[in-house]
Amino acid sequence: MTKYLLEKFKELVPYTPGEQPQGGFIKLNTNESPFPPSERARERMKAAFDKLNLYNDPENAELTKVIARCYGLDKENVLVTNGSDEALAFLYIAYAEKGKPFAAPEISYGFYPVFSRLVGAEVKTFPLKEDFSVDEEAFIDCDDNVIFANPNAQTGTFMAVEHIERMLSKPRLVIVDEAYVDFGAQSVKPLVKSRDNLVVVGTLSKSRALAGGRIGFVIAAREIIDELKLIKYSFNPYNLGRAAEALAIGAFEDEKYFSECVSKVIEAREFTDKAVKELGMVTVKSQANFILMRAPGIDGGELKEKLMERGVLVRHFSTPGLSPFIRVTIGSMEQMKTFVKVLKNIISGA
Numbered sequence: 380m381t382k383y384l385l386e387k388f389k390e391l392v393p394y395t396p397g398e399q400p401q402g403g404f405i406k407l408n409t410n411e412s413p414f415p416p417s418e419r420a421r422e423r424m425k426a427a428f429d430k431l432n433l434y435n436d437p438e439n440a441e442l443t444k445v446i447a448r449c450y451g452l453d454k455e456n457v458l459v460t461n462g463s464d465e466a467l468a469f470l471y472i473a474y475a476e477k478g479k480p481f482a483a484p485e486i487s488y489g490f491y492p493v494f495s496r497l498v499g500a501e502v503k504t505f506p507l508k509e510d511f512s513v514d515e516e517a518f519i520d521c522d523d524n525v526i527f528a529n530p531n532a533q534t535g536t537f538m539a540v541e542h543i544e545r546m547l548s549k550p551r552l553v554i555v556d557e558a559y560v561d562f563g564a565q566s567v568k569p570l571v572k573s574r575d576n577l578v579v580v581g582t583l584s585k586s587r588a589l590a591g592g593r594i595g596f597v598i599a600a601r602e603i604i605d606e607l608k609l610i611k612y613s614f615n616p617y618n619l620g621r622a623a624e625a626l627a628i629g630a631f632e633d634e635k636y637f638s639e640c641v642s643k644v645i646e647a648r649e650f651t652d653k654a655v656k657e658l659g660m661v662t663v664k665s666q667a668n669f670i671l672m673r674a675p676g677i678d679g680g681e682l683k684e685k686l687m688e689r690g691v692l693v694r695h696f697s698t699p700g701l702s703p704f705i706r707v708t709i710g711s712m713e714q715m716k717t718f719v720k721v722l723k724n725i726i727s728g729a
C-alpha cells in the first residue's frame with residue numbers, strides 16, 4: 380500500500396468475485412446461464428460493430444425504451460447501467476452515508492456491505508429466520524432505507540409482495556434487487572407506477588444469459604431516476620457501451636428464447652433439489668437459479684474442494700452461517716445430472 384492511498388480506503392475489504400477458470404470445469408459457481416445468448420443478440424451486436432468508432436448514446440434511449448415497454452412502464456422510470464453492480468453503486472453513492480445506512484439481510488449479496496464501507500455507511504443487517512428466509516418483520520419495523528435481494532442471494536428464498544408493500548408504507552427507500560426474479564418469483568416492478576419510494580434493480584446477467592455483456596438497470600419513480608442520473612453523469616456518462624446496448628436489445632427482442640432458457644433452468648433446479656435430497660443433502664427451497672445445500676457430516680469448504688478435484692466448480696462462503704453449505708448454480712440438465720453423479724460418489728466415499 381502506498382502512502383498516497385487515502386486513509387479512509389486503507390481498511391477497505393473488496394468484493395471477491397467467484398473464480399473464472401479457463402475451461403475444464405462444469406462451472407456451477409457464479410450463477411450464470413448455462414445457455415449462450417440469443418442469436419438475436421448476436422445479430423444486433425454485429426450491426427453495432429460498424430459504429431463502434433463513435434460514442435454511444437449516453438441516454439441509451441433505445442434500450443431504455445425497450446426495457447420500459449417490456450415492464451409496462453415509461454422510459455422516465457428506467458436507467459440502464461453497466462451491470463446491476465453499477466446500479467447498486469449509484470444507489471449507495473446517492474442515498475447512503477455515515478449515520479444513514481441501508482439495512483440489509485445478514486446473509487445476502489456480498490456486495491452490499493462492500494458498497495456500505497465504500498461510502499462510509501455503517502453495515503446494518505438483520506439475521507435470517509431459522510428457515511433461511513429474510514425476516515420481513517424486521518424490515519417492516521425498522522425506519523432505515525432497506526435493501527434486499529428477492530429471491531435472496533445465496534439462499535434463493537422469496538419474500539411475498541404483500542410484505543414489501545407494508546415496507547413501502549413508511550417514508551423511506553425500499554430497494555429490491557431482483558437479479559433472480561425471473562426464475563419463478565413475483566416481481567414488484569409494476570408497483571413503481573404507484574410508489575415513489577420503491578427502487579427495483581434488474582440484470583441481464585442471469586435469465587437473459589448476458590453476464591459478460593455487463594447490463595443492468597434500475598426501475599423507479601422518475602425523480603429517483605433523475606437523481607441517479609446526477610451520479611451517472613458525474614461519473615461515467617457513456618457507462619453502457621454500444622455493443623452492450625445492442626446485445627441487450629437483441630435479448631429483449633427474443634422473449635421466446637428467454638422463456639425457454641428460464642423453463643429449462645427451473646426444470647433442472649427441481650430435478651437437482653429432488654436428486655440431492657435423495658442422497659441425504661439438506662437444501663434450502665429456491666426460487667432462483669441456484670440451490671444452497673449441505674451434506675450432513677461434510678463441511679462446505681471440504682465438499683467444494685472434493686467437487687473441484689472431480690471437475691465441478693461450486694461456490695463456498697466461509698462467512699458465519701454459510702460455511703456448512705455449498706451454493707450450486709443450476710446449469711443444463713446434463714450438467715446437473717453429472718453434478719449429482721459426482722456428488723453421489725463423494726458421499727458414498729467412492
Ligand code: PMP
Nearest residue numbers: 462463464488528532558582584
Ligand atoms: N445482485 C445480486 C443479488 C447478485 O447475485 C448479483 C451477481 N451475482 C448482482 C446483483 C450483480 O449482477 P451484475 O452486475 O452481473 O448485473
